[in-house]
Amino acid sequence: MNIGQASKASGVSAKMIRYYERIGLIAPAAREANRYRVYTEADVHTLRFIRRARDLGFSIPQIGRLVSLWRDPKRSSADVKAIAAEHVAGLKRKIQELQAMVAALEDLARRCHGDHRPECPILEDLEGGAAPAPEPDCAAKRARPAASGRARAAGATAGGVR
Amino acid sequence: MNIGQASKASGVSAKMIRYYERIGLIAPAAREANRYRVYTEADVHTLRFIRRARDLGFSIPQIGRLVSLWRDPKRSSADVKAIAAEHVAGLKRKIQELQAMVAALEDLARRCHGDHRPECPILEDLEGGAAPAPEPDCAAKRARPAASGRARAAGATAGGVR
DNA sequence: GGTTGACATTCCAACGATGGGAAGGTTTAG
């Protein structure tokens, strides 16, 4: 089986298969006389395992450990469970982070009229919401925030940023 | 004010300030005779704005648009709100993705004994859980590809993956 | 034979946003 067939059969792109081989997640594939990689059903099986693990969000190092355990008949299910638990903990941290952002943004959006007028609590929050409080005398700092800055501060930033 | 002061005052690292300038998110800073970048209070104000937006998870292109609106006295709050809504939608998509992973993993972990034995529903799921079912007639495809390639499939994957 | 199309190979670059470090110039304090 060539890499294209293995890719279709496993759901892992050929690019990724080569990448996984390069970083050592899977063993180097055997080669035909023409240097094409050859895959067996067992290899496809492994690739499907990896793909499923990737779909569940496991990192490459974690997947490496899972594959090792998978191949080890003397493994303890506790070791597998520990990797999963570690991953779940990371996911939950990330979810909480994102949820905090959503909560803050929805609160701001709720207070924003969303009409043609320029007044906007969202921008007001961004402007002054999270000063890292370098000094306690923030109030006296800038009597006039922007303006001034001739030759700068006005233009750019927009458009084809990316 | 040099970049170090601007960094401390804004909470944006000097590295990031230079990066934002390079990609066009902020205008090129004025330079002193010694080529050092010079920042005004207004610049720091902008950097704080950017930092707060970054903390809320906005992408660089989104931040570019927000800064443009912020500077535009004729802006509509609806435009700002639209960017926020777009971002919130993206966050929610991501949260749902992660929550689906957590749900699947917790279900598997719940069924895993987590003891010294090798039996493990987590590995069983990874092994067979997500076959993409490519075609029904995989078997008849190719009688013998070529070169045959014994001497594989067993080793590696483990160890210094990372 | 020649040509075309679908494969395969390698290498290089990019994305988000950020950090790290090298190699060198400048300023400031002792």
Added chain:
DNA sequence: CTAAACCTTCCCATCGTTGGAATGTCAACC
């Protein structure tokens, strides 16, 4: 004078994945 603390630019790394270019190979068709 010297050492520390800045600043500058440039390159590299992350993480997982995709894209492309340039080249090689194979199969089929005319």
